Amino acid sequence: MAEPKLRVLMVSDFFFPNFGGVENHIYYLSQCLLNLGHKVVVMTHAYGNRTGVRYMTGGLKVYYVPWRPFAMQNTFPTVYGTLPIVRTILKRERITVVHGHQAFSTLCHEALMHARTMGYRVVFTDHSLYGFADVGSIHMNKVLQFTLADIDQAICVSHTSKENTVLRSGLSPGKVFMIPNAVDTAMFKPADVRPSSDDVITIVVISRLVYRKGADLLVEVIPEVCRLYPNVRFVVGGDGPKHVRLEEMREKHSLQDRVEMLGAVPHSRVRSVLVTGHIFLNSSLTEAFCIAILEAASCGLLTVSTRVGGVPEVLPDDMVVLAEPDPDDMVRAIEKAISILPSINPEEMHNRMKKLYSWQDVAKRTEIVYDRALKCSNRNLLERLSRFLSCGAWAGKVFCMVMIIDYLLWRLLQFLQPDDDVEEAPDINFCN
Amino acid sequence: MDNYLAGNSPPPPPPPPRPKWRKVAYGGMQIGYDDNYTDETFLEEMVMNANVVRRDLLKVMKDSVSISQYLCIVALVVLVWFHTLQSSLDESSLLLLDLSLLALGFLVLLLTEEKMLSLRLLLRYVINITFFTTGLYVLAPVYQTLTRSISSDSIWAVTVSLLLLHLFLHDYSGSTIRAPGALKSPSLTSCISVNASVVASVFVASRLPSRGHVFAVMLFSLQVFLFAPLVAYCIKKFSFGLHLGFSFALMGLTLYSVYALHSLFFVLFLVLVVVVNVVCPYWLIRMQEYKFEINGPWDEAKLCFDITD
Numbered sequence: 001m002a003e004p005k006l007r008v009l010m011v012s013d014f015f016f017p018n019f020g021g022v023e024n025h026i027y028y029l030s031q032c033l034l035n036l037g038h039k040v041v042v043m044t045h046a047y048g049n050r051t052g053v054r055y056m057t058g059g060l061k062v063y064y065v066p067w068r069p070f071a072m073q074n075t076f077p078t079v080y081g082t083l084p085i086v087r088t089i090l091k092r093e094r095i096t097v098v099h100g101h102q103a104f105s106t107l108c109h110e111a112l113m114h115a116r117t118m119g120y121r122v123v124f125t126d127h128s129l130y131g132f133a134d135v136g137s138i139h140m141n142k143v144l145q146f147t148l149a150d151i152d153q154a155i156c157v158s159h160t161s162k163e164n165t166v167l168r169s170g171l172s173p174g175k176v177f178m179i180p181n182a183v184d185t186a187m188f189k190p191a192d193v194r195p196s197s198d199d200v201i202t203i204v205v206i207s208r209l210v211y212r213k214g215a216d217l218l219v220e221v222i223p224e225v226c227r228l229y230p231n232v233r234f235v236v237g238g239d240g241p242k243h244v245r246l247e248e249m250r251e252k253h254s255l256q257d258r259v260e261m262l263g264a265v266p267h268s269r270v271r272s273v274l275v276t277g278h279i280f281l282n283s284s285l286t287e288a289f290c291i292a293i294l295e296a297a298s299c300g301l302l303t304v305s306t307r308v309g310g311v312p313e314v315l316p317d318d319m320v321v322l323a324e325p326d327p328d329d330m331v332r333a334i335e336k337a338i339s340i341l342p343s344i345n346p347e348e349m350h351n352r353m354k355k356l357y358s359w360q361d362v363a364k365r366t367e368i369v370y371d372r373a374l375k376c377s378n379r380n381l382l383e384r385l386s387r388f389l390s391c392g393a394w395a396g397k398v399f400c401m402v403m404i405i406d407y408l409l410w411r412l413l414q415f416l417q418p419d420d421d422v423e424e425a426p427d428i429n430f431c432n
Numbered sequence: 433m434d435n436y437l438a439g440n441s442p443p444p445p446p447p448p449p450r451p452k453w454r455k456v457a458y459g460g461m462q463i464g465y466d467d468n469y470t471d472e473t474f475l476e477e478m479v480m481n482a483n484v485v486r487r488d489l490l491k492v493m494k495d496s497v498s499i500s501q502y503l504c505i506v507a508l509v510v511l512v513w514f515h516t517l518q519s520s521l522d523e524s525s526l527l528l529l530d531l532s533l534l535a536l537g538f539l540v541l542l543l544t545e546e547k548m549l550s551l552r553l554l555l556r557y558v559i560n561i562t563f564f565t566t567g568l569y570v571l572a573p574v575y576q577t578l579t580r581s582i583s584s585d586s587i588w589a590v591t592v593s594l595l596l597l598h599l600f601l602h603d604y605s606g607s608t609i610r611a612p613g614a615l616k617s618p619s620l621t622s623c624i625s626v627n628a629s630v631v632a633s634v635f636v637a638s639r640l641p642s643r644g645h646v647f648a649v650m651l652f653s654l655q656v657f658l659f660a661p662l663v664a665y666c667i668k669k670f671s672f673g674l675h676l677g678f679s680f681a682l683m684g685l686t687l688y689s690v691y692a693l694h695s696l697f698f699v700l701f702l703v704l705v706v707v708v709n710v711v712c713p714y715w716l717i718r719m720q721e722y723k724f725e726i727n728g729p730w731d732e733a734k735l736c737f738d739i740t741d
Contacts (some may be wrong), residue, residue, distance in 0.1 A: 128732040159455045163475050164730040173474060177467040180457035212732065216739050286732040287456070308733050313457040325733035356458040365467055391542075 004039035004427060006370055009092055011111040012101035013074050015044035015062065019267050021291050022102045022127050025181055025338025027056075032363030034058045039427060041093045043086075045075045045107055059428060064137075067107070077106040079402065082408055086114045097370050099123045100147075103130070104140060116343070116384070117406045120371040124148060125155040125179075126165045129288045129309050141168045142392070146399050149387050152373035155179050155366065157289040158357045164288075179365045180314075182357040183294035183394035187402055190300035190346035191275035197341055199231060204277035204301065206237040206265055206292060207284070215242030216307060220327035221283070222246075223253040225334050232338070233258045237265035237273050274299040275392050278344075279337050287311050293320070298353045300346020304337045306330070308339055316356075318347065381407055418419030446515060478728045487720060488648040492713035494676070498604050498668070500708045501679040504686040505660050506599060507701065511689050513636050516649055526648035533655055534561070537663045544670035563650065579638040587635050594632040598657075601625035606665055629657040 010030060014022040019173040030040040031345070035058070040064040051066045065085055070076045090098070098115040100108035104357050111367050112122050124147065130137045148154060148169040154176045155161040166173050195202065203225070207213040219242075222234055236246060236259065243261075250259045265273055274280065280296030282334075289310050297319055305311050306325040323333035383405075388399040450464035453471050461467055512529075538557075575682040579587055603622035633653035637646045668675040683705060691698040 036729075112525050129732075132726045132730050163478070163728065167478070167726060171471040174468050178457070179467055203613050213594065214733075216735055216737075220737065285735070286730075289731075309730055311454055315458060316456075326736045356460075358460075361460045366468070386454065421484070 003035060004123050006033075006038040006367075006374075007096045008033060008038055008040045008041045008370065009090065009093065009095045009098045009111075009115075010040065010101065011044075011065045011098060011105075011108050012042075013043060013045055013069065013105035013107045014102055016056070017047050018048065018073055021181065021289070024291065025125070025127065026101055027060075028182065028184065028359040029363055029366060030060050032359045033057055033059060033366070035360075036363055036367065038367075039093070041089070041095070043089060043107070043111065045069055045073075056131070059127055061093075065107070067175070068366050072104075074105065075107045077110070079110065080406065080409055082107065082110045083114050083406065084413060086111050087118065087410070087413060088422055090118065090120060091114065092425045094424060095120065097121050097123060097373060099124045099125065099370075102195035103144050104126050104128070109143060112147050112151070113406060114410070117403065117410050118349070119378055121152050121370075121376065123153050123155065123369055124151050125157070126161060126175050126286055127157055129161060129164050129286055130168060132167075144396055145169050145391050146388070146402075147393070149391055149399070151175075152376045153177060155369060157181055158313050160310040160313065161288040163247060178367050179362055179366070179369070180357070181289050181291050181294065182359045182362045183291065183298050183353065184359065185298050185350065185354045185357070188271050188274070188298035189352075190350050194300070194346055195276060195278070197278045200230070201279065201341065202235060202277040202300045202336060203281050203304075204235045204274055204296070205283070206270060206273060206280045206296075207282065208238050209242040209246060210237075211242065212285055213238075213240075215240065215245065215324065216280075217243050217283040217285075217306070217325060217327060217330060219249045221281075221330045221334070222259060223249060223255065224327065224331050226253070226255055226258055228331070228335070229338065233260070235260045235262065235273065235277060237262040237270075239264040270295060271299060274301060276383050277301055278341055279304060279334070281334070282306065282311070283330070284308055284311070290314060294357060295351070298350055298357075300344075300349045302337050302341060302344050304330070304333050316352075317350070318321045449497050477727060480727075481723060481725050482727050484720075484723050484725060486718055489713060489717050492716055493709060494672075496709050496713055497676060497679045498664070500705050501675075501682055502602060502604060502661070503599070503704065503708065504679075504682040505656060505664075506595065507686050508682075509656050510595070511686075511693065512652060513649065514693070517636075517639065518644060519641075522642040523642070523648055526645070526652060530648060530651045530655065533652070537655070537659055541666055544666040560707060568650055568654070572643050572650065575634055575637050576640065576646045577638070578645055579635060583638060587639060591632045591635045594628045594635070598625045598628040598632065599723060601628070603661070606661075609658065626657065630654065633657065652662050714738075 008025050008030075011150060012022060012026060014020060015026055016023055021243055026042060026422070030042060033040050040060055042060065044062065044064060044373055045067045046064045049311065051064045052184045054064065058064060065082070067075045067082065075082075089095070098112060098120050100112045100122065101124075102108060108124075115122050123409075126144075130140055132138070132141070144165075145168070146166075148171055152175075154165060154167050154169075154171060156176055156178055159178055162178050163172070164174050165171065166176055208213075209215040218236070223391060226234075227365055234255075243263075246261065250261070262273065274296055278301065280293070280301040280303045282290060282293055282296075282303065284290065284306055285308060287309040290305070293305060293314050296303055297315055303315065303320040305320060305322055307322040308325060312322060319332045322331040322336045385400050385403060388403055389396040391399055451462070453462060453465050453469065455471070455473065462469075464687055512521065512526075516526065521687045601621040602625045603619065630653075635649060636653070640646050640649060664675070664678075687698065687702065687705075690701050
């Protein structure tokens with residue numbers, strides 16, 4: 001059995017059985033890296049009674065660290081609490097690169113800090129956008145600055161996200177790579193028999209019904225479109241606090257027979273909902289990338305979306321109709337989409353998507369980033385401290401203290417349990 | 433911008449002319465460009481200090497009058513408490529003060545309100561006030577003996593801290609007690625502020641010698657703390673000139689009363705008013721230059737319509 005080329009540890013609070021963009025990204029990236037001959041281990045926190053080590057498809061080893069989430073699937077930030085287990089996993093699996101995901105995952109920040117203390121190469125992927133004005137963002141940005149102060153390479157999912165990350169963290173843009181998400185085109189195929197768009201046009205919305213996903217825009221847009229086009233019907237999949245508002249809108253304009261509310265749609269059923277429609281409507285107010293658009297386009301749907309964040313970069317101009325996030329402009333965009341609908345061939349669109357996005361391509365590009373990270377010269381503690389010190393008048397000193405204590409704790413752990421005493425896990429090849 | 437571009441490694445120049453770099457995420461790695469390529473258009477859409485409002489010193493000073501006006505009101509309440517505790521204000525004059533304040537406040541509300549007063553509304557107000565005062569009168573003996581087992585020093589210390597908390601959290605831009613039919617509900621901090629002032633009044637009242645004193649002082653304090661902001665707000669909404677005149681009259685009255693008490697307090701209070709009305713606005717204007725606000729395509733879009741849940 002050949003020795004794996006790289007041994008990568010993916011760290012994030014967000015992983016299966018939870019569902020979302022980050023979870024998908026980690027899963028598919030790991031699978032493709034495994035196929036490229038690397039060893040990949042995932043570290044996340046315990047979900048319910050799912051703790052300990054699990055194996056997923058292709059021998060993807062997942063450590064569910066027995067650390068309970070406290071808010072929004074995040075573990076409680078203890079700063080040093082995860083040091084022993086991170087060290088043991090890194091040693092057991094003989095990891096060479098640590099790859100953290102998502103800026104608001106506390107587990108990711110802690111693991112990256114410990115990995116840097118122990119001299120491992122670290123890569124960080126930012127999946128979301130942040131503003132600069134509100135109190136929450138200001139604190140998040142400071143934490144991000146701390147994690148990224150000493151990082152080898154960073155990855156962002158769109159060019160807009162790269163600009164945002166560079167501004168927030170003060171990294172040099174040359175260290176930040178743009179590698180987008182992708183879509184499993186084999187899973188999102190157009191329907192064998194496409195529903196005819198001559199008599200009824202179906203517009204599909206699949207998103208959590210929350211403020212940030214623009215549920216309030218939907219409340220304004222849907223009645224207006226229904227008024228203009230008697231042959232349009234809507235299918236709304238997803239649940240959330242704004243569900244009530246949509247129900248109210250449906251009753252107020254008596255659209256019960258034209259607006260179908262499906263409630264929460266599990267990821268495995270998304271495709272079956274998408275293929276019943278002709279147009280996919282995304283009304284997000286902020287979005288770093290938006291995988292939902294890719295899934296819809298892969299199913300052969302024409303997309304109408306708000307022009308926010310990284311969305312304009314996601315699809316070629318002839319596959320998407322963009323609108324400003326205000327109801328009038330969105331209605332105009334839907335009008336335009338309905339007028340060009342006859343020229344859309346779902347099968348052709350699906351084949352184009354196959355060429356535009358693939359997880360294999362994402363994995364290959366990520367491999368290049370790992371190679372770059374491995375080539376970075378390793379700095380000693382003092383050199384690294386000077387970088388933390390430059391993070392801010394007060395924050396810099398606090399960051400330095402945090403790092404020094406982390407270093408001392410690491411030395412103490414090494415004294416209590418020398419590195420050689422940590423048992424190494426055997427590599428099991430599941431591919432053949 | 434330049435230092436951002438400096439860290440970028442130039443891509444290897446291929447022999448055929450490179451296709452132009454596009455700001456797109458699809459289609460795999462762009463030919464001739466690495467994934468960490470940073471184009472000249474990087475951060476082109478960033479906007480700095482787009483929404484900053486340039487403030488005018490005179491306007492800020494005028495706005496700060498609301499704060500000093502309320503400071504004066506609280507100072508006057510404290511003075512009344514002091515004189516009652518010193519027994520230089522007797523029960524009947526206190527009750528007279530209560531009644532005249534009630535009538536004055538009611539008059540101001542009536543005159544500044546656009547709607548005409550109906551007999552039914554008047555009756556409702558009268559019934560409400562009667563309930564309120566009766567309740568207070570019944571509870572007065574309880575208040576009087578409420579803190580008998582606690583030493584006076586602790587009471588004064590707690591009262592002062594509660595009043596400071598009240599001033600710190602007070603909603604100076606509006607009124608916590610709102611006219612019926614107001615849309616926005618008051619914020620949590622302003623509710624805490626009102627509660628702090630009520631508790632402070634109870635503590636002070638519990639040190640008074642007789643039941644009548646307790647009733648009169650409690651009625652006075654509650655009237656002022658609950659309804660003075662509303663009355664001041666109505667005056668301000670009615671006419672800004674009247675608001676300024678009223679504030680300066682209050683300031684004069686407070687300064688005179690404080691001077692009659694002690695000259696040191698007079699100096700302290702004068703300094704406080706000057707700091708609030710002159711120094712702080714000037715400071716705010718000076719700090720405007722340090723404003724640094726970044727906007728760009730990554731910002732969350734703002735909805736252009738109101739959401740009424």
